[in-house]
Amino acid sequence: MKKDLGSLPAVFPMPVLMVATYGEDGKVDVMNVAWGNICAMDKIALNLATDRKTLKNIRARKAFTVALADEEHLKEADFFGTASGNVMTDKFERTGFHAVKSAHVDAPVIEEFPVTMECKVEEIRDSFGEVKVTGTIVNVLADEKVLDEKGKVDAGKLHAVMFDQFNNAYYSTGSKIADAWRIGSELMKK
Ligand SMILES: Cc1cc2nc3c(=O)[nH]c(=O)nc-3n(C[C@H](O)[C@H](O)[C@H](O)COP(=O)(O)O)c2cc1C
Secondary structure, three states: OOOOOOOOOOOOOOEEEEEEEEEEEEEEEEEEOOOEEEEEEOOEEEEEEEOOOOHHHHHHOOOEEEEOOOOOHHHHHHHHOOOOOOOOHHHHHHHHHOOEEEEOOEEEEEEOOOEEEEEEEEEEEEEEEEEEEEEEEEEEEEEEEEEEEEEEEHHHHHHHEEOOOOEEEEEOOOOOOOOOOOOOHHHOOO
């Protein structure tokens, strides 16, 4: 028996993206974004509320980076989604994290997160009361410790986290259970 739950953003899992920017004054800010995803092979779209410091920074510098939050840094990742650079002037410094300038875009790379997309802004547009920012991923930086022997990101080593917006909770990504485009292929042979 199914029950109606009403209109909900009922997608699970949601990502836990760490969007890092520079302010006009060069100050680093990092924000937690669950409403973001790949929207073309080299594009990522972020849904931002209009008052975010991150949005101001993106408008000013036309660039951002997006890192994948991992279990090891979950406390800080959550903090980046709780405090705002609009009011907390030492938001980034409080974490003790380290930032270096991206070699490709005008945005910081946060050293503690293992995988980072370096993005230049393509489009900023109003979208249903919020703002949709679309960026081109010009490069991906990955720590060697999360790569497999072929140089690809190994999700088993990454320990990325997922967001459950039904209950405002984080989940671990667990272990691999099957190969995509393979486990379903036996039904093709019927
Ligand atoms: C798990 C989680 C997911 C979030 N996802 C979003 C999001 O997709 N878009 C958004 O505008 N705010 C989102 N937030 C809230 C912002 O991260 C939060 O308002 C943050 O303080 C903004 O920082 P800033 O003002 O320094 O940019 C999320 C917060 C958490 C904890």
